[in-house]
Amino acid sequence: MSDANVKELGSASIQRPQIAPLTRMVVIAAICLIGVGAAPFFMDAYSVNVLVRSMIYASIALSVDILWGYLGVLTFGQSAFFAAGAYATALVFTYGGFSAGNALAAVLIGIAVAVALAGLVAFLAFWHGASSLYASVITLVLPIIVTQVLFSGGTYTGSSSGLTGFETIPLSSEAWFWAVGVWLVVLTSAAWMYTRSDAGRLLIAIRENEQRCKYLGLNTSNIKAVIFLICAAIGAIAGWMYANYTMVVAPEIAGFTFGTELLIWVALGGRGTLFGPVIGTIIIDYASAQLQGDFPFVWKLVIGIVFVSVIVALPRGILPLVSHAANWLRVRTGKAQPQQYAQLQLHKASRSERNIIAAESSGPALIVSGVEKRYGSLEVLSGIDFEATYGEIVSLVGPNGAGKTTLMTCIADGSKRSGGTISVAGQDIGHRPPEECVGLGVGRKFQMANVFDTLTVGECLQIARARLDPLSKWQKSGVCSLPPSAMHVVRATGLHTELHLPAQVLSHGKKQALELAMVLALEPKVILLDEPTAGLTKAERTLIGTILVELTKAEQLCILLVEHDLDFVREISSRVIVLHQGRIVLNGSVDEVVNSELVKSVYAGSGH
Amino acid sequence: MVPVLLDIITTAAILYIVSSGLLLVFGVMKLINFAHGGLMTLGGYAAVIATAMGMNPWIGIPLAAIFGGIVGLGMERVVVRSLYDRPLDAILATWGLSIIIGQVITLVFDRGVHFAEPPIRGVISILGEPYSTYRLILTAVALLLGVGLTMALRGTSLGLSTRAVIMNEDLARGLGINSGLVRSITFTLGSGLAAVAGALITPLSSVDPNMGVAWLISAFMLVLVSGSSLYSLAVASVVLGGAQVIVSNYFGSVLGGMTIAALAAVILRIRPQGFSYE
């Protein structure tokens, strides 16, 4: 299709060059670099010394913030990767002596060990179906094991007293200050660009609703694992700097207590803000060094109290509070500018070749044969057999507990059924997880509107397209290509004027429409809709119904609909399947089903 | 062979004592109390106070229960209550509370190691092998604790309400059970138990402001593999505690130190519900 990417204006938001925030970031980074360059000339030697360490800690706190604040993985174990880098350095220098080559080897070994450990953790923690608590537990076990390994190294690793007295990169404190300062500014800028980019929004989407991401065809386990490995490498580099700079390593740096201290710094600074954790870490570590001499225990007590208060009362940390106050001040002084939203353009996407071939092929879109589902001895579905073709809306009806949603789940997730086969567009779904079933052409809309609340409407749509149009990793692309069907829903429901709004402020009906558009953006062949009209007004129901009928005809989609509103079913379905107690009791035209005595008795109670 | 067997039994008993309070809180509130370690430390210092004041060492135990209960009640009222729907934040906040407890203790005492008078000294001969009397007493205490908690949960009206809240909180509320009050009482009781455990282990471990941390991790792992059942906790204590003793004996105490954590992580990977039979 050559007429693809016909430009179509989406949001009417303020026309503003995309470069503005980027420029601001470059300016801020430049100011920070100048500050780093100048600072040693205005500070005493002790402060410079302490701040080098504080900035090293800040760089690892940044990696904790990416994992916890953005990806939602609460990690207690970042200290283990720090120790991997630090101990690799200490061991290489202790046993190989210092040389430039060894310094390079040390950082590479450190990163390799950290990444290998992180790979093991990711394998355990992010497998399909692992809970977020389990992931945290694994990150808690890691530092305990690493600490014990360091202890068991005996004199080789220095056991409990660690290693000292090795020769390292011969730099003055000031030079270290500059090196670490530049690294921190570059790292923070890179992280800022990544987290603001389209791909960075995906991290938030995973944090908000990992299940929805999987049903958008995204392999979230892999994404989490890759980010985890990168953060492990950042931790190892910080450890390498630490060992080079302090010339001391001890098992405490691998420990759970240090891992938790990183969390405290991030929480106080403000999780999910990058700058907050960096600034917070520097301030807290520097202040600790300054105050620890005079009030050693009171200081830690104060940190503890502030930490608990922040977790309870300010879950997003102190930085957002400061920026809110700044905004408030700007409003008061009349300098406030209207909030600028990034502009997003909607493009028409070309339908993928595969889809067209599938639509023109003659076989059924969906074949369900002999499907069963059991929970222990409880049989929820048994002997489910039916087919559905392209261009058909098949409604699944039945009383509560008949197994309708369970059947949907079995079609969308190959690992869920206990028996039978399901094929979509001629391909057996086997035991594929949901993200792979999407690849075969299954799109699922959940019962309760299931969108990413803190992302904008436009970002939700972009993430829905991420499977087909890879997301930019370094910028906001400002465009989103949608297939005609999704575009139709967006325009018909007026969502195209609301692309810049956070999804959580949408009305319930708009959320349902957004989720439908997100599912259509996947270019599915078989769409599973679980009560798409629940909680909608009459007008909204009619609109959704009309759209579904149009789409089915125009795009030759196959729609399977679970619905309680039988008026709605009657209006739009081409066929109705009645489920009762886990079995199909009737499969026929709307009229047949409506006039069936059997169905009346199923619905009206057995005593009729 | 006999000493190893006795070590396994007594280690399991100690782990059971140390974990039961955490399990109670986790079972009822679905919340992981990372202040458990801090509360154990508090209990340890209760024993130190009893010694310092020249009291009978056994007095340290009820004293610890009172300390732990009061501090626990305060924590539930002020902090934990607002975090019921944020379980990961609750872990962090209770860890923060643990830091506060540790620092207050450091301010009152100091960072150094303190000693509490053991309630009983000496050894007893079991099948010709001398063995620490106190460890054997702890085994009896663990049995009493297990039986006592089970009876309290089964036999009393509060216990019945507590079990109802564990099984289905919404349904319990609909029957007129004040689940908030049940949670509050549970947290207080769990905190008291943590402090008692801290006092009970003073003869085996030095008392310092961080004594609870190592125990916290073991207790946490045991609770994760036990779900909310006191019976599963007993099984988990024997299996993991036994593994720890065996690994320590044959591969050194360093590897022994990570046995519980590593084994629990593997068990949970293979069987997410751990030792609970549901």
Next chain:
Amino acid sequence: MTEAVLAVNGLSSGYGQATVIRNLDLKIAHGEIVAVVGKNGMGKSTLLKSIMGYLPKFSGSVSMAQHAISESRPHQIARLGVAYVPQEKALFQDLTVEENIRLALRGSVSWNEAEATIRRCFPFLLKRLQQKAGTLSGGEQKMLLIARSLSVGAKVLLIDEITEGMQPSVITNLVEIIKRERDRSGLGVLLVEQNIPFTRAVSDRYVLLDKGEISGFGNTRDPDTHDKIAAHISL
């Protein structure tokens, strides 16, 4: 009409942002049995959950006699004398029959009084007090639910689709028991149903619920009751 034991005024409620119940008015008089009839997904269970305090009330109020209970929490509402029988997961399967009943007894009702109620209504349960509730058959579990709600000395009973999957003979028995206990204690009953014969046999009045709003009502003794309800709930 005597004084209302339960009054719902202009209630709107739902889950999150989705409004399921819209501006609904309903009164249950002392000793009255009212059935709310509607298809699945029309908000029947939501109505009971809102009255019981499980769901936030967006607007409107609920009161019992003089007590406003709009802001009360479920356990407080239960203690004021509302016995709620949810449709699903309404028993503690791992607790015994006796424990399931004892849990619901507050200070005002002794075990002996509860036992007397059970003897009157479902004597078979007395032989099985020490059995786990989960080992009872489906129908027996439903009877235990009703036994529990009748033995706590409630003023109002909220029952969510108790007849689903019940045998007709059991339903007949249930109708008798509910009416007899109502006559004894002046209990007000609000039940949510899809079973037409049960609804006609047990209730005094019915209201039809459609998409969270009342779309019709009537006296159950009216001759057109069956047809009106059937038209409302069938396809």
